[in-house]
Amino acid sequence: xxxxxxxxxxxxxxxxxxxxxxxxxxxxxxxxxxxxxxxxxxxxxxxxxxxxxxxx
Amino acid sequence: xxxxxxxxxxxxxxxxxxxxxxxxxxxxxxxxxxxxxxxxxxxxxxxxxxxxxxxxxxxxxxxxxxxxxxxxxxxxxxxxxxxxxxxxxxxxxxxxxxxxxxxxxxxxxxxxxxxxxxxxxxxxxxxxxxxxxxxxxxxxxxxxxxxxxxxxxxxxxxxxxxxxxxxxxxxxxxxxxxxxxxxxxxxxxxxxxxxxxxxxxxxxxxxxxxxxxxxxxxxxxxxxxxxxxxxxxxxxxxxxxxxxxxxxxxxxxxxxxxxxxxxxxxxxxxxxxxxxxxxxxxxxxxxxxxxxxxxxxxxxxxxxxxxxxxxx
Numbered sequence: 001x002x003x004x005x006x007x008x009x010x011x012x013x014x015x016x017x018x019x020x021x022x023x024x025x026x027x028x029x030x031x032x033x034x035x036x037x038x039x040x041x042x043x044x045x046x047x048x049x050x051x052x053x054x055x056x
Numbered sequence: 057x058x059x060x061x062x063x064x065x066x067x068x069x070x071x072x073x074x075x076x077x078x079x080x081x082x083x084x085x086x087x088x089x090x091x092x093x094x095x096x097x098x099x100x101x102x103x104x105x106x107x108x109x110x111x112x113x114x115x116x117x118x119x120x121x122x123x124x125x126x127x128x129x130x131x132x133x134x135x136x137x138x139x140x141x142x143x144x145x146x147x148x149x150x151x152x153x154x155x156x157x158x159x160x161x162x163x164x165x166x167x168x169x170x171x172x173x174x175x176x177x178x179x180x181x182x183x184x185x186x187x188x189x190x191x192x193x194x195x196x197x198x199x200x201x202x203x204x205x206x207x208x209x210x211x212x213x214x215x216x217x218x219x220x221x222x223x224x225x226x227x228x229x230x231x232x233x234x235x236x237x238x239x240x241x242x243x244x245x246x247x248x249x250x251x252x253x254x255x256x257x258x259x260x261x262x263x264x265x266x267x268x269x270x271x272x273x274x275x276x277x278x279x280x281x282x283x284x285x286x287x288x289x290x291x292x293x294x295x296x297x298x299x300x301x302x303x304x305x306x307x308x309x310x311x312x313x314x315x316x317x318x319x320x321x322x323x324x325x326x327x328x329x330x331x332x333x334x335x336x337x338x339x340x341x342x343x344x345x346x347x348x349x350x351x352x353x354x355x356x357x358x359x360x361x362x363x364x365x366x367x368x
Contacts, residue, residue, distance in 0.1 A: 012072045019073030030110060034173055037106050 075149040079127055079158060080120025087347075088119035088215045094351045095219030095234055098297045098358040103174070103223050110173040111222040115215055118166035118182045122211070124159035125190035128152050130198070136260040139253065159190070174222040181221055185214040199261070202268040209242030210235075216351070233292040237350060240285040244278045244317060245343040251275075251320075252333035252340075271328075275321050278339075282317035286310040289350060297354050299367040305353040309346050316342050 092115040096108055103111070127134065127145045131152055134140035144150040163186045171179035193208035201207075213235045220231035250257060250266045251274060257264040265274045289310055293303035316339040323335060360366030 009070050012070045016071070016073045016076075019076075030113070033106050034110055037104050041104055 071144065071149045071154075075144045076154075076158065078144050079124040079150060079155055080117075080162075081123030081126075082120075084123055084212075085116050085120050087212070089116045090348075091234070091238065091351055092116070092215035092219040094355045094358075095216030095231060096222055097219075098230070098234075098354050099220045099223035100296065101223050107173055108222075111170060111178065111219065114166045114170040114173060115182060115218050115222075117162055118170070118186055119215065121159050121162035121166055122186040122189040124155050124162065125186075126194045128155035128159060129190070129194050131155075133199075133260045133262060137256045139256055163190075170218075170222070175225045177225050177227070178218050178222040181214060181218045185211050185218065188214075199263065202263045202265040204263065205246045205265075206243050209239050209246075212242060213238035230292070230295045230297045233288060233295060234297070234351075234354070236288045237285075237292065238347065240281060240288055241343065241347055243281045244285070244313075245340065245347075247274050247278050248320070248336050248340040248343060251328070251336040271325055275323070279317045279321040282313055286314060292354075294368075296367065297357065299357040299360075301356050301360075301366070302350075302353040305349055309349055312342060313346055 089112055093108075093112050096103070096111060102108075127143055130140075131145040134143050135146035140146065145152055145155050163183075167179045167183045167186070170182050189208070189211035193204065193211055197204040197208055216234040216238070217227065217231040220234070221227060224231075247265060250264045251271060258267050265277060290303070290306050292298050293306055316335075319335055320339055328336060357366040
């Protein structure tokens with residue numbers, strides 16, 4: 001009985017660790033994705049109005 | 057599951073991941089996600105789909121964070137009410153301190169990330185929403201005035217405005233109308249719920265209008281707010297978020313909602329008790345459909361616009 005209780009606790013702890021792991025990986029993926037989008041669409045540069053003359 | 061079994065789990069000292077997720081009030085979050093998404097998609101201009109996804113996600117996380125702060129502060133009330141007794145903090149699965157830490161951390165995280173993904177206006181509105189829900193509503197109004205629902209409803213009304221600001225970087229008549237639609241809808245929605253859940257609020261000492269002023273006054277209030285809501289909801293049809301679909305949906309829903317409110321207003325209390333608040337429960341169900349279909353219609357107008365069909 002005691003072993004079973006401990007086992008349940010470990011299972012819950014493992015589930016929590018996996019959950020936090022997934023959240024952290026998702027966060028890294030989101031930051032990476034946001035960076036790619038911002039760089040490719042010029043979101044990190046000066047406002048379009050300021051660059052219009054330079055690009056045309 | 058009995059309270060005893062919940063507490064014995066808590067004494068194990070290990071909350072599961074789901075318990076922490078439950079702190080964020082997933083059901084409330086789904087409304088936030090839906091309305092924020094509609095605000096974002098209806099806004100002129102548009103953003104990159106991935107940025108749109110991130111914006112809605114961070115708005116949802118911010119909403120969830122304010123839910124965690126609400127659970128931290130309201131643990132004593134939640135413990136007394138049947139509807140909320142199994143929440144993670146009152147049931148002892150997650151400690152109050154943990155809920156506070158998660159709430160504060162996620163609040164800061166959501167605002168900073170929304171700012172990085174979109175702009176300062178959207179992030180500022182999200183920060184204000186969290187502050188409004190956690191401090192103005194939860195800590196101040198909820199236990200102080202029977203108008204708690206009215207003013208507190210503002211926090212639930214901000215998400216479409218934040219979604220709109222994420223795209224446009226500002227506020228406009230359309231986003232204000234979406235705000236007002238939820239803001240004016242909240243009182244009749246919650247007061248209808250309070251009419252058949254009265255004993256829970258009474259037990260917890262929350263000054264709901266039904267407890268402080270009685271059911272008759274609550275029925276009057278429901279009718280007045282429903283009448284005030286109608287021109288706002290229908291009026292939105294004549295802005296850039298509206299169109300023939302929205303106008304049709306809105307006219308029908310407001311007619312039904314007004315009729316429902318009128319029926320509630322005319323109902324004697326004895327009759328409601330006899331049929332176990334059937335009309336009140338059906339009005340509550342209608343109120344859920346009312347908001348969902350209004351925002352669904354705004355979404356439909358926005359989705360059809362690229363094909364030359366949505367809008368006027």
